[in-house]
Amino acid sequence: MALLELRGVSKLYQLGGEEIRALDDISLELNEGEFVSIIGPSGSGKTTLMHILGFLDSPTRGSVSLEGMEIGKASSRELARIRNRSIGFVFQSFNLLPKLNVVQNVELPMIYAGLGSRVRRERALKALEMVDLGNRLKNRPSQLSGGQQQRVAIARALVNNPRIILADEPTGNLDTHTGELILALFRRLAAEGRTVILVTHNPEIAAVTPRRIEIRNGKIVDHVDARLAGLHRPNPEQVPSAT
Amino acid sequence: MKTESPQTSAVESLLSELDLTDLPVGGTNLINAVAVGLKEIWAHKFRSALTMLGIVLGVSSLIAMSAMVKGMEIGQKEALLASGGLRKVRLEAQSVPVQQRHLRDFARGMTLSDATAIEAGVPDAEIVAPEMRLEDNPTLAANGKLFRTYMTLGVYPKQAAVSEHVVQHGRIFNDIDADEARAVCVIGTGIRDELFGRPEETGTEVIPIGKTMTINGQPFTIIGMFQLYEGEQDRKARLAAAAAKAAVLASGKKETTGPQRGRGRGGGSYAFWIKNNTVYMPLNTMWQRFQSSRSNAPAEPRLSTIEIKLHDFDRLNQSLVKIRNIMLVNHRGIEDFSFRTLEDWGEDIDRFVRNARLSGSLIAGISLFVGGIGIMNIMLASISERIREIGIRKAVGAGDLDIFTQILVESTVIALVGGLVGLLASRFVVKAIAWVAPTGNDPVITWTAMGVAFAFAAGVGVLAGLFPAFKAARMNVIQALRYD
Ligand SMILES: Nc1ncnc2c1ncn2[C@@H]1O[C@H](COP(=O)(O)OP(=O)(O)OP(=O)(O)O)[C@@H](O)[C@H]1O
Ligand SMILES: [Mg+2]
Numbered sequence: 141m142a143l144l145e146l147r148g149v150s151k152l153y154q155l156g157g158e159e160i161r162a163l164d165d166i167s168l169e170l171n172e173g174e175f176v177s178i179i180g181p182s183g184s185g186k187t188t189l190m191h192i193l194g195f196l197d198s199p200t201r202g203s204v205s206l207e208g209m210e211i212g213k214a215s216s217r218e219l220a221r222i223r224n225r226s227i228g229f230v231f232q233s234f235n236l237l238p239k240l241n242v243v244q245n246v247e248l249p250m251i252y253a254g255l256g257s258r259v260r261r262e263r264a265l266k267a268l269e270m271v272d273l274g275n276r277l278k279n280r281p282s283q284l285s286g287g288q289q290q291r292v293a294i295a296r297a298l299v300n301n302p303r304i305i306l307a308d309e310p311t312g313n314l315d316t317h318t319g320e321l322i323l324a325l326f327r328r329l330a331a332e333g334r335t336v337i338l339v340t341h342n343p344e345i346a347a348v349t350p351r352r353i354e355i356r357n358g359k360i361v362d363h364v365d366a367r368l369a370g371l372h373r374p375n376p377e378q379v380p381s382a383t
Numbered sequence: 384m385k386t387e388s389p390q391t392s393a394v395e396s397l398l399s400e401l402d403l404t405d406l407p408v409g410g411t412n413l414i415n416a417v418a419v420g421l422k423e424i425w426a427h428k429f430r431s432a433l434t435m436l437g438i439v440l441g442v443s444s445l446i447a448m449s450a451m452v453k454g455m456e457i458g459q460k461e462a463l464l465a466s467g468g469l470r471k472v473r474l475e476a477q478s479v480p481v482q483q484r485h486l487r488d489f490a491r492g493m494t495l496s497d498a499t500a501i502e503a504g505v506p507d508a509e510i511v512a513p514e515m516r517l518e519d520n521p522t523l524a525a526n527g528k529l530f531r532t533y534m535t536l537g538v539y540p541k542q543a544a545v546s547e548h549v550v551q552h553g554r555i556f557n558d559i560d561a562d563e564a565r566a567v568c569v570i571g572t573g574i575r576d577e578l579f580g581r582p583e584e585t586g587t588e589v590i591p592i593g594k595t596m597t598i599n600g601q602p603f604t605i606i607g608m609f610q611l612y613e614g615e616q617d618r619k620a621r622l623a624a625a626a627a628k629a630a631v632l633a634s635g636k637k638e639t640t641g642p643q644r645g646r647g648r649g650g651g652s653y654a655f656w657i658k659n660n661t662v663y664m665p666l667n668t669m670w671q672r673f674q675s676s677r678s679n680a681p682a683e684p685r686l687s688t689i690e691i692k693l694h695d696f697d698r699l700n701q702s703l704v705k706i707r708n709i710m711l712v713n714h715r716g717i718e719d720f721s722f723r724t725l726e727d728w729g730e731d732i733d734r735f736v737r738n739a740r741l742s743g744s745l746i747a748g749i750s751l752f753v754g755g756i757g758i759m760n761i762m763l764a765s766i767s768e769r770i771r772e773i774g775i776r777k778a779v780g781a782g783d784l785d786i787f788t789q790i791l792v793e794s795t796v797i798a799l800v801g802g803l804v805g806l807l808a809s810r811f812v813v814k815a816i817a818w819v820a821p822t823g824n825d826p827v828i829t830w831t832a833m834g835v836a837f838a839f840a841a842g843v844g845v846l847a848g849l850f851p852a853f854k855a856a857r858m859n860v861i862q863a864l865r866y867d
Contacts, residue, residue, distance in 0.1 A: 196778055197861045217782050224780020235775045235864060239426070251415055252780040296779065 141208050142169035143335055144193060144304065149202035151188050151358070162188040163199065164358035172303070175330035176337045177349040185358040186339045187232055187308055193337060194229045194306045195222050224252050228297030230307035232339075234289045236281040242268065242292050243277045249300045267295040270325065272318070286313035294322065298329075305329060307338040311345060323348060413792070416785075420793035423765070424800065434761040435801030437754025438840050441747050442805025445836040447812040448743030450826035452736055454616075458824030459732045461614050462654035463725055467546050469696045470509075473723040474501075474689040474706065480718055490719045493686040497713050501691065504709045507702045509692045512542040515669045516687040517598070523574060523662065525596035525605075530577040534661040535598060537669020545692045548661070553592040553607035560606075561665035564672065568596070569607035573659030583624070601672055603664065612658045616825050699726060747836075754801065755843040762794045762851035773855055774863025783856040790852035791845065798844020802837045809833075 151163040162185045170176060170193075180186050191197035192204060195211055204211050206222060214222070223229075236245045246264040255263075268274050271291035281289050290313045297305060305326065311319035323345065330336045338349070346352050354362035424431040463469070476493040479486065498513040505511075515537035523530045540555045542548075550569060560567050575591055582588040594605050613621070670684040693702050703722055710720055766773065773786055813826045 191861055196864070217784070220777065220780055220782035220785075223778060229778060231778075231864075235771075235778065237772055237775055239422075239772075248776065249779040252776070252782070252785055257415075300780070 143172050143207060144168075144170040145205045145208075146192070146199075147203045147205075149192060149199040149204060151185070151192065151197070152200045161358045163192070165202070166355075166358070166360055167202075168353070168360070170304075170335055170337065172335055173330055173333045174335050174337075174351060175327060175349045176335075176351045176353060177346040178337065178339045178353045178355065179341065179343065179346045180355040182341075184355050186355060188358075189355065190229075190306050190308050190337070190339060193304075194227050195219055196229070220252070224249055225300060226303050228300065228302035228305045230290070230293045230297045230305075230310045232308035232312075234281070234293040236289060236292055236296075238281055241278050241280055242273065242284070245281065245292055246296045246299055249296060253300055263299055264295070267299040268292070270298070271295045272321070287315070287318060290314060291318075291322070294325075302334070304335045305337070307336070309339055309341070311340065311342070319345075413788070416789045416792040417796060419789055420796040423793055424797060427765075430761060431797060431800075434757050434797055435754075435804060437750060437757045438798050438801030438843065439754075439805040439808055441751030441754050441843075442802050442836045442840050443809040443812045444750055445744065445747035445839065446806065446809035446828060446832050447816060447826065448747060449740065449832035449836075450809070450813050450828045451816065452739040452743065453827040453829055453832070454824040455739070456732060456736045457827060458614055458616060459728075459735075462652070463728055463732065465547060465612055465658055466654045466725060466728075467690070467692070469699075469725050469729055470693045471545060471725060472691045472693060472699070472703065472706070474691065474710070475721050475723060476685070476687055477719060477721050483717055486715075486717050489715055490717045491714075492681065493689060493720055494683050495686065497710060498686070498689050500709050500713055501689065501706055505691075505702055505705045507694050507698055507705075509694045510541050510545050510690075512539055512545045512690045512692075513666060513686045514538050514542060514688040514690055515666055515674065515684060517669065517673055518687075521599045523578065523596055523598055525578045525591070525594060528578045530574065532574060532660050532662060534571075534657060535664075536661065537664050537666040537673075539666055542663070542690065545690045546658075548658075548663070549610045550607045551610035552590045553605070555607050555663070556665045556668075561667045564665065564668045564670075566601060566603045566668060566672065567606045567664065568598070568603045569609065569663040570596070570605055571609045571659040571661040572611045573656065574662060575608060576659075583628070598662070598664075599673070609659075609661070612655045614652065614655060614824070617652065617655070619825075699724065748839075751839055751843050754798075754840075755847040758794050758797055758844060758847035759851060761797070762790060762848055763854070765793070766790060766851050766855040769855075770858065770863050770866040773858050774860055774866065777858070777860045778864060786858075787852045787856035790855045791848040794848025794851065795841060795844035798840050798847070799837075801844075802840030805840065806833055806837060809836075 146166055146168040149163055149166045149168075150161065153160040153162055164185075166189065178186050178189065188197070192199055195204075195206070198204075198211065206226065211219065211222075237248065240248070243261065243264050246267055247260045250260040250263060265274065265277070268277065271294050273288060273291050273295065276284060276288065281292065284292065290310065294307070294310060297307070307326070310326070311322055314322060326336045326338065327348070338345075340346055350366040352362070352364040353360055474493070474497075479490050495513055498511050501508055502511040517535040517537070520531045520533055521535050523532060523535075536542075539561075540557070543550065543555060553569070555569055556565070556567050559565075570591075574596075575589060578596065579585070579589040579591050579594075590608060591605050592608065595602050596605055597603065666684070674681070674684060691702075691706065693699060703724070707722070711718070714720070776786065809828065813828060817826060
């Protein structure tokens, strides 16, 4: 059974009588330990897809399931628990709390996991160490550069040790060196058995991931899986599942 | 793919340690929610302070109101006790009622035989004290001064116990004084004040034992003086004035006599005033010197009152029936007497306290209600300012209940802080009221009032937070995240 499964997922928005298809009939399976990149032009629906994969948003049509459990049937409490424990989300716009400092921001998911303050502090420091931000603990997000904020967001996504890591443009604001470190971190996480999905505009980064999904206008237009001996599938509609 | 860098080794240690499964986890802890709430209040100090104002006013007015009512209640009950308490029954002589006018010639008034009959026939009567009042406010004269008083009574010595009189200086008359109808009397400090001067004026207290005073022209020797009767309130004020005066004298400055606060005679103070202006003489002296010598003198001593102290207030009604029956038999059915108890007074006090509490609570309640609306308003403003924050919290795993709790805790914390400030403010409110509108009775702040007011404030905080908390908890994650 796939870890995450999307079947015929569409997301429609009504804007002044006009219907926008942000996602159009997407079917997808993601397994444990996979390292996947999603590429596509701006406005193609990447972020929308990530929100649905991260249980933040629900599709207009189609079903999403985690380990066979359909989220349409999950209570809001179960969803909160999944977001807290199973998913680590790095937002394109970081979404840090401006009133909290770096450590407090990283501690946030652990508060809702019910961890005590000592454990929280310890783990937050470790996670920040990991993204090389151990020296800016007391800063507010507004006092950090874009790349630093991004790394705080990454630390926050990892701190509850989720099984699925969703990163929306995680290296967009980073220099080449730091970007590579973060990529190495993600690769390592995938190697440890976590499912890592990242959105990128950068073909070089996409080339690193074993599996690559390209979307355009809300549809999957290209689907490459290096593990299938470079098999190229220009029409994924016929073969929705890569493995 | 092993790129060994400090970061990746840190990843491994993190990954091994970040596992949540074996960590003891509970719900979101409340302490954290309270801390967030306090921070939020602190971040908007001015706004929070304005919001709290309603609660502060509500709590302090609730406490102040209850304090004033309590003060009055205490003052009234003091006065009630000073007048003999609830166990005292006064049996007063009165003229024959209209429907019995034809029997007027058979009426012989209240006499000592009535007292004896009651003593014998009512086991519940602890003390039966006959009383003969000198009518028409007799003139007292001594020390070159004149004074007319209302309470000049011929009594048995045991009367003192019924009316809660205590002889502080000298002595009360004895049987020999009574038998020989000696011209001796015991006076209250009010009489001394009028004829010999107040201690405040004379410097040292005059104790006129052995001095002569005339009553309606007849010379009497003062053999005793009662203690000063006063409410707790007046006592404090008097001592404070004395201390201030002593301080002025000690500093050697010329004494400044400001306008003195008049002797309060309203409300409970009247009971003390009249008690201090009492003159006691032996019943026989009263009879021999003032009643029997009159031209229309009755054949036997006529009493004005019989005061009865009962063993038990609970059996008041049964005792009253018994006394009435005895009196009717003795008076051949003529009702030339009436009862007076302090029960009505006691009931009046209770009723007043109830009413004052009710109306005061209503006002304080309205104030708390308005305060609650203010809190709700500010919480609604606060959550719409924090829509993104709520979205972020939910995105990292906050449940609806966590958000609900956080908002509810914040509104409750505002109310609790407001309540605490209100508790402190109530002291000043009470002082301010006492200063603006001085009454005979100082307000008394009770722990109960403080507890009730604080509990109400907390309740208002919870109620005011419910709707905003519900609204915040129901927000959609993505919509909240996208909000700007
Ligand atoms: N709340 C919304 N209401 C209306 N349209 C929306 C909404 N959210 C997204 N869209 C539309 O859906 C489409 C996909 O948006 P999405 O954010 O997924 O793009 P993206 O691929 O992440 O782009 P970018 O690379 O610029 O981040 C866009 O056309 C966008 O305008
Ligand atoms: Mg996007």
